[in-house]
Amino acid sequence: MKRKPLLSQLFWAVVPVAAALFFIALILLAAGANPWQAFREITLGALESPQKWADVATAWVPLALVGAGMSLTFAAGLWNIGAEGQIILGAIFATWVVRSVDLPQVPVIALIILAGMVGGALWGLLTGLLRVYARVHEIFAGLGLNFIATALIIWLIFNPWKPARGATMSGTEPFPEVTWIPRLGSSRLVPLAMVLTVVALLVAFFLLRGTRFGLELRAIGKNARAAFIQGIPTARHMLVAFVLCGAMAGLAGALQATAVYHRLIPRISGGYGYAGMLVVILAAYRPEWVPAVALFFAAIGVGSPRLELNLQLDASLGGVLEGMVVLFVLLAAGLRNRLSHKP
C-alpha cells in the first residue's frame, strides 16, 4: 500500500474524464450540436431544482447499492453480472409481501425490505451454486438467470398479478399506501432508502478493509487455488459473496418497487444492474469510491433527457458518455501500468 503522490493521483483521475468529454464533444460536433450547450443542459437537467436533486438521489440509491454489492464479488475475482436479475427478484419478493401481508406500516415495511434482500440473495446464491458446484462460469450463469428473472416478472405481471382492468406494460395495481416507504415531506426523497444504502456501503467497506473475511475474499480473487491450499474455504466464501451482493441488489429492487414506483413494473430494474457494474469498475472495485461515482452516473441519467427536450438530441447520449468515461479510465489504468514498468 504505497501512497502515490497526490498530484499524480489527481492527474490520473482527471485526464481520462477530460478525454472522454473531449470525444463526446467531437461526437456532438459531428451531430451538429454545440457540445458546450449539451454539457450545460445535462448539468442543468440534473441540478436545476430541488426536485431534480431528489431525482438524482433516487437514482443514486440502486446504483450505489449494486456498486457496494459488486465490490464484494469483484474482490473475490467473480464477474458477477447477475445484479439485474437480483434486483428483479428483490422487487418480486417485496411485491409478494405487499400482496399477501396485512400489517401496520412499520412491520410491513420491515418485512418488505427483508423479503427483497432474501429474494436477491437467493438469486445470487443460485448463480453461486452454479459457479461453485456445477462449474458454470458466473458470467453465463448470471446472464441466464437475468433472462429468467425478466421472463418471470413479465409472467407475474401478465398472469397472476395482473390488474383487474387487464394486464399492461405499466405493471400491477398500485400498492396500498401503507406499504409505501415514506417520503420526506412533499419531495420524492426517501430518507430510509438513503440510510440503508449508506449502511450497505459501510458494510462492504469494512468487510473488505478490516475483516478476515474480506482479506480471505481478496486472496481468493488473486488466486483461488493458492487460497484453497492455504486453508481458506473458497467455495463457501464465494457463495457468501454472491449472497451479500444479491441481498444488496435485492434491496435495491424492493426499494424501486415500494419507494419509487409503488407498483411492480416490467422494467423495474431499469438497467441499474448493468450501470452498477460500470460504477464499480470506474470506482476501481473499491466501495469507498462507489458513492461519488454513483452520484456522477445518477446525475447524467437524470440530466440527459434535457438533451432531447432542448437540443433534439437523443437522451441515450448520457449512456454513451458514461460508457466513454469507463473505457477511458480503463485505458488510462492500462497506460499507467505500462508507464510504471518503464521509468
Added chain:
Amino acid sequence: MRIELHDIYKHFGPVRANDGISLTLEPGQIHGLLGENGAGKTTLMKILSGYQAKDRGEILVDGRVVKFRSPAEAIAAGIGMLHQDPLDFPPMTALDNFLLGFDRRLRPDRRAGRQQLLELAARFRFPLEPEAAVERMTVGERQQLEIIRLLALGVQTIILDEPTTGISAPQKVQLFQTLRQLASEEGKSIVFVSHKLEEVEDLCQAVTVLRLGQVTGERLMPVPLDELVQLMFGQSLALPGKPAVPPGDVLLEARDLTVESPRLTITHAALSVRAGEVIGIAGMEGSGQDLFLRALAGLLRPKAGEVWLAGRPLTGRSYREFMQAGISLLPADRIDEGLVRGLTISEHMALHRKTPFFIRWEENRAYTAEQIRFFNVKGQPDSPVDALSGGNQQRVLLALQPAGLKVLILEHPTRGLDMESTRWVWEQLLKRRERGTAILFTSADLDEIMTYSDRVIVFFNGQPFPPLPVTELTVEDLGYMIGGKQPATSKPQPAAALPEA
C-alpha cells in the same frame, strides 16, 4: 557472433536486480553465469533475449548497438533463450510447437516442418516424436524440442536458464553433449545460467559470477570451486549437521493408499512415520511422489485406503480438517500455490494467524515486522510476496507455518534456493523436528536426501520402493532405484504394500 553487454541496469522498485553489469560472450564458447538466487542472472538474460526492457545500458552484437523490444526481435538478431519453465503450448503437438513462430504463413507447411524437426532431432539424437502431445512429454524432452526450435529459427546464441532442473540424469548428459557440439562444431555461443557449481565446472569454458546485481568475478575455467563459492557468497558455507533425535510414537500412517490421476496411478502405498522423523522422497519428477504427498496432506482424495494421524482416521475428511489436525503442505510452486501473488507479507500473516474477525492491522504489521527480522526475510511488511526472491518466499512460507505442527510436507523445499537460504531452511526444519514434527520432503538433489533423511522412499513409475533407513543406502543405490532397478547392495523391490519394521 560476439555479444557485449555494457553497464546494464534494471531496478524493480528498491530491488537492484541488475546494478551495472558488463559481460562479453565470445562465439563458440560455453559461458557460465553463476550466482545465488536473486543475484540477477535471470533478469540479465531476459533483458538480453528481449523479454524485459533494461533501465539503462547497451547491448552490442558484433560491435553494433541493438535494441530488442520483444523476444521475436532478439531471435531475429540470433539470440534465443530457454526458460527455466518451458514456455510451450502443452495441449498442442511437438510439431505444432516447432512450427509456432517459425512458419508464420496462414497454412504452415507441415510436411517440410516435420522433415526439419526430424532432421534436427536426429542430428542431436533427441528421441522426439513430431505428433506427440507436449503435455505428455518430460521436461527434458520439451527442452530438446525448444533447443531445435531455436536452432531452426537460426539462433546463434542460446541462453539456458537453470536447464538441468527437472530433467533426468541421462537427459542431462545428452544436453551437455549437445551444448558442447553446438559450441565447438557450429560456433554457437552458449550461456549457461546456473547455481550448480559442479555443472558449471563440468561444462563451461568461461564463467561470470554475479552477486546482488553486480559482477563479482570473471574467470576462465578451470578455477578451484572454493574460489567460485567465495565469489558467489562472499564466504564459504558448510551445511549444518543433523542432530540425532530419538523417534517418537507413530504419527502419520498411510494404509494401502490408491491414488489416481489422469496420468498415473499409485496403488497400495503404505508408510508410517514417527514423530521427529524425516522422510526423504526421491524419484524422477512425476513418478507419483507428488500424488502420494498430496493425498497425505488431504489435498487429493485417495481412491482407496486410509490416512491416520496420531491414532485418528482422517480418511474422507476435507483438506481443511487435515490442516486443523496439524498437517501442513508447502508446495513446490511457491508463488502460485504456496502464496497468493499480489498480497503483501503482512496480509499473508493475517491470513495464517488466528487473527480475530476484525483484523487489527497495526498490530499485525508490527508482528509481521518482527517475524521478518526473526526469519531474516529481505522485504517489508507491505512488500507483495511476488516481489520477493525464491529464497525469501520460502522464508515467508516457513514463517507462516504454525508452531505446533504434527506433520510438515514439503515439495522441493530448497529448489532454486542459494546455499545460504538452503542452509537456513534446513536449520528451521530440523528445529521443528526436534520439537516432534514429522517431516516428509521430495527433492531432486540426492545429497540433500542423504544428508537430512532418516528414511528414504524412492518412487518409480507410480510405485514406491519400501522405505529404507538412510544408513543402509548410498547415492548410487538411490540412482539405481530412481531408474527402476534394484540396487546392487540391498534387495528391495518396487512392491505393493510393504510396511516398514
